[in-house]
Amino acid sequence: MFNSSHQLSKGLIQQYVETEAYQTAIVNAATKQGVFEKVYSTNISYIASLKDVFKAANIKLKDDKIEDWQVEKYLIPLTKYSTAGPFGGNTNRAFWLSIVLAALGGLIYFIPDLSEMAGIKNDGIYHSQSTKGVSLKVRILFLSVALLYALWYSIFQFPLILFFVGVIGLIVFWVWKSESNFGSKRARSASVRASGWMGIAFGLYLIAFYVFLYFYPYYVTNWTKMLDPISKALSGGPATHWFLYGFLYCTVMIVMGVRMMIKYRHNKYQLVRTCSVLFFQLGFAFLIPEILVRLNQPYMDLKNAWPLNYSLFTGDRIDEMVGQGSEIALGGIGTSVGTIMLLWGVALTFIVVPVFTYVFGKRWYCSWVCGCGGLAETLGDPYRQLSDKSLRAWKIERYVIHGVLVFAIVMTSIVLFQYLTGINNFLVFSAGQIKSWYGFMIGAMFSGVVGTGFYPVMGNRVWCRFGCPLAGLLGLVQRYKSRFRITTNGGQCISCGNCSTYCEMGIDVRAYAQRGQNIVRSSCVGCGICSAVCPRGVLKLENGSSDIGERTTELKTIHISESDLKILS
Amino acid sequence: MHIVIIGNGISGVTAARFARKLSDNKITLISSETKYFYSRTALMYIYMGHMRYEDTMPYEPWFWEKNRIDLVEAHVNRIDFEGQKLALNNDTTIKYDKLVLALGSASNKFGWPGQDLYKVGGLYNMQDLEQMEKYSANLERAVIVGGGLIGIEMAEMFHSRHIPVTMLVRESSYWNNVLPAEESAMVNRHIMNSGIDLRLEAELDSIIDDGAGNACAVTTKAGEKIDCGYVGLTAGVHPNVHWLKETVLNVNKGIVVNNHLETNIKNVYAIGDCAELSNPIEGRRGIEAVWYTGRMMGETVAYNICGKPVSYDPGIWFNSAKFIHIEYQVYGDVVASPPDHQQSFYWEHADGDKAMRIMFDKNTDVVVGFNLMGIRFRHEVCEKWIKDKYPIDRVMEDLRLANFDPELYSKYESQIVRAYNKDFNRNVSLGAKGTWDRVFTFLKS
Secondary structure, eight states, X not given: OOEEEEOOOHHHHHHHOOOHHHHHHXXXXXXXXXXXXXXXXXHXXXXXXXXXXXXXXHXXXXXXXXXXXXHHHHHHHHHHTTBXXXXXXXXXXXXXXXXXXXXXXXXXXXXXXXXXXXXXXXXXXXXXXXXXXXXXXXXXXXXXXXXXXXXXXXXXXXXXXXXHHHHHHHHHHHHHHHHGGGOSOOOOOSOSSOOOHHHHHHHHHHHHHHHHHHHOGGGGHHHHHHHHHHHHHHTSSOOOHHHHHHHHHHHHHHHHHHHHHHHTTTOHHHHHHHHHHHHIIIIIIIIHHHHHHHTTOOOOOTTOOTTTSTTTTSHHHHHHHTTOSOEEEETXXXXXXXXXXXXXXXXXXXXXXXXXXXXXXXXXXXXXXXXHHHHHHHTTGGGGGGSOOSHHHHHHHHXXXXXXXHHHHHHHHXXXXXXXHOOOEETTEEHHHHHHHHIIIIIIIIIIIIHHHTHHHHOTTHIIIIIOHHHHHHHHHHHHSOSEEEEEOTTOOOOOOHHHHTOTTOOOHHHHXXXXXXXXXXXXXXXXXXXXXOTTOOEEEEEOSTTGGGTTOOOTTOOOOHHHHHHHO | OEEEEEXXXXXXXXXXXXXXXXOOOEEEEEESSOSSXXXXXXXXXXXXXXXXXXXXXXXXXXXXXXXXXXXXXXXXXXXXXXXXXXXXXXXXXEEOSEEEEOOOEEEOOOOOTTTTSBTEEOOSSHHHHHHHHHHOTTOOOEEEEOOSHHHHHHHHHHHHTTOOEEEEXXXXXXXXXXXXXXXXXXXXXXXXXXXXXXXXXXXXXXXXXXXSSBEEEEEETTSOEEEOSEEEEOSOEEESOGGGTTSSSOBSSSEEEOTTOBOSXXXXXXXXXXXXXXXXXXTOOSOOOSHHHHHHHHHHHHHHHTTOOOOOOXXXXXXXXXXXXXXXXXXXXXXXXXXXXXXXXXXXXXXXXXXXXXXXXXXXXXXXXXXXXXXXXXXXXXXXXXXXXXXXXXXXXXXXXXXXXXXXXXXXXXXXXXXXXXXXXXOOOXXXXXXXXXXXXXXXX
C-alpha cells in the first residue's frame, strides 16, 4: 500500500491542476524545495513533501488560496501518476496476487464445509476469538474513540460542535432517565469476559480501511492503479477510490455470499435472498452506474432510495440530472434520461418503497436489495450474534435512528430550500455546511467507519439498526401499516434463545415467541435467520392482510382464559 | 401473603410470573442451581458454542427486581410443613403462606457398577454441563448410555467438538417406545450418517474404574469393552423427590397432586416434572416431564393460589425435539404401538429425512394425531383439526393450511395427497395455497 517509488514532474502538475495561477505557484514552490529531483521510496514521504509544496504555494497565492478540498483533489492524481506502482509497475500481477488470491483463499476455506451434513452450523461460534465478541468496556472504548474523532473534526466548525454536543447530551439524558426506572440491575448486553482479540484486530483493520478511503484517499492510489484496466473497460475512465471501494465491496460480497450459501444450503429462503442481494449489488450498485457513465448518461444507483441516498435531492445532484443525458421523447414529451432518472428517484422513495413495505415488510429492501444490508448479510454474517439484545440498547436505537431520520429530512429540506430560493443562509448555517456535516457524520463516520468497522464489535447491522434513515422510515411503515409479521407457532417455543442470539437487529425475538405472540418490530429486516436457527420450528416470516391491526394481540401460550375461570370456579 | 416457590425452572418461573400478574403478594423464588432463570433446553447450545449462558436467560436480570420477585440462591435442606417454614443451607429460614414445589427431575441410574465414578454424568442441570465441560479437554471418546432425547443431544454436543461418540441403546431402534418404527429408523440412519457410533440392542453392564476413581471404559452385556474418557447416563429422568420421601407429603413416583395441583398438605402445591397427577385426563400420563406441561402447570397453580381456582387441563398433547438436524413435531396422539381401532397414513420423502404421519380412527376417519419429521406444521391448525374431530379426507384436502416451513421451501402437499389417495384408495384433491389469510379464516371459523 505504501511501498512505491514516486517522482514528481512538471508535466503532471500541468495535466492535473487546472488553474494556471495554481500551476505556476506549485511548480515554483516545488522547484524551490527541490522536489522534482528527488525520488521517494514510499508514498508517505512523497505525500508529506507535496503537502509542504502546497503550503508554500498558498503563502505565495495569498488571497486566492488553494482550498483544502482542492489539495485533496490534486494529491490523488499527483500521487497516482508519479509512480509506476507496486511490483515495478506490473499492476496486473499485483491485482492477481492480492485481490484475486485473497478471494480464492476465502473460497478454498469455505468449500470443505460442503462435505458436512447440511444444517445449522453455529458450532464453536462463542469459542472462537474472532466471533465471540468483546466486553461492554471494549465496546464503549471503540465507540468513544469514534465519537472523539467526530468531535475533534467538528471543533474546527463552530456551530457543528454545539449541535453535536447537544444531540449526544440529549440521547444520554433520555436513556439515563428511562433506565433509572429499572433499579440497579443493568441489562446484560455484552459478555463480561473481555476477549475476542481476533475480532478486535479485524475491527481495527476495517476501521483503518474506511479512514483511509474516506479521509485520506491519496494513500490508496496504488490500489486504484491496479484497477485501472477494469475501470477503463467498464466506464472508460480510470479507477477512482470510489471505484476501488465498489470493486472490493462486490468481491467481498461474492466470496462471503458463497460462504453464506454453503452455510445455509438447506434453506431456500436464504439461498434466494443471498442471490438477490448479490444481484442488486453487482448489477444496480456497481455495473449499471459504470455503464451509464460509459453511455454518457448521469451516474445513478437506481435502487438507492432517499434518505439513504441522502444527496439525491441536493442542488448539485439535481443539476447533474435534470436535462442531462440523452434526449428522449416519452409519450410525445421531450425529456432526458437524467430527468427520468430523477423522477424515478422520487417515485422510488414516495411510491415504491412504502407500497412494497406494506406488502412484504421492510425486508424487501433491507435484506433483499440494499447494498449496506447485502454486505451485512454476507461479510457480516459471522458477527450477527454480537448485536446487543438488551432493552437499553433498544431504547438507544429508537432515539438514534429516528434522530438521524429527522436530521436527514431537515438537511434535505434546507438544501432544497436553498436551491429553490437561492437564499444561502438558513439561521446561522449555510446549506452547504449542513450537507457537508451530514456527509461527514452520517455518510462517512456512521455508515462506514462505525457501520462496517464495528462488525466484530457490535454486530453486523450497527448502521442499519441505529443509523440508517431509510430503515427508520421503512420501520415506521412496517410497524403501523404492513402485512408482514413473524408468526409464532402456537405454544412450541422452549425459550432457548437461539432466535434472539442470532438476530442481527438485536430484537429479543424470544420475548415474543415464548408468549406465543407474533413479532412486529420496526427494526426487523426479515433476514429469516431466527426462523432458520429455531430448533423447534416456531417462527415463520409471513404476509397477510386479514389482521393488520391486530398482528400481535393474540398470546398463544396463555393457557387459561376468562371463560375457563367462569366454568371451573 | 408470602408465596414461596422452590425451583426456578420453567414451571416455577411461570408460577411466579403469573402470581405477580394476578396478585400483589410477596413472591420468593429459591434455587441452588443458578441465580437467574435460564432455559434448560438450551444447555446443549452453551456447550456447542452457539450461545453463552447469558443468552439462555429468557429475562434480563432487572426483570426480577422490576416485578418484585425475590430471588434466593440457596438450597432447601428441610421443609417444616407444620410450621410452614423452610430451612436453607445458608442457615436461614423462610416462612411461607403458600408453597409451590417445582423441583424438577434427576437423571436415572439403574444401579450399574461404577455409576457414581468421576467422569460419569447425566445432562439435566447447569452443574451437569459444568462437569461435561470440565472433562471434555483431551477427551478421546465418550460413551452415552440411553437412546432418548437427552442421549441424542449429548451425542450431538460431543460430536460438535469432534469428540468421537458411542451411543449404547438398549432397544432395537432409537426411541422406539415413543416413535413409530419408520420415524425411529429415520433417526437411526441420521445418527449413523452424522458419524456417531450408534450401537442398537447394546446394554450397559458396568463402568470401569481407572484406579483413581475415574471412569475409563464401559462393558456391555454382550461382553464388549469400550475405552472412553466420559460416560453420559441419559436413560431418562425421574422426579427429584427422594429427599421428601420420609415426610408427611404424599409422594409416589412424584409428588401426588389433584387437578388443582394441590398436594395432600394444605397450602402446598407441586408442579412440573416433580408432580404426579393422581387423576390425569384420559390418554395422559400422571407424570409428563416436558417443558410445555411445566409451563401450563405454572400458570394453573398461580390461578389456584391467587384465589381463582381452575382445574389443570393440558389440552391436546404436543411436543417437539430436534434429532441433530431433523426437526420433530408431534400434535395429538401418535404412539409407537397404536390401539386396534386406529391406523396411520405415513409418507416419507425420497431423501429419507422428511416424513409425515397422520393417525386416524379406522371407523370414523377422525384424525387423532400428527407426527412431523423435517417438516414444520402449524400448531393451531393441527390442534383445531383434532379438537373439532375433522375426518382425514378433509384434513388432506386442506393440508396446505398446516405447512409452517419457511417461505420458498419446497412443498410436499401434492406428493403427500397423491400417496394418500393411492394408499387408501381415496380421491381427495388438494385445496388452495395455505396463505396466512386462508389460515386466519380457517382458525376463526
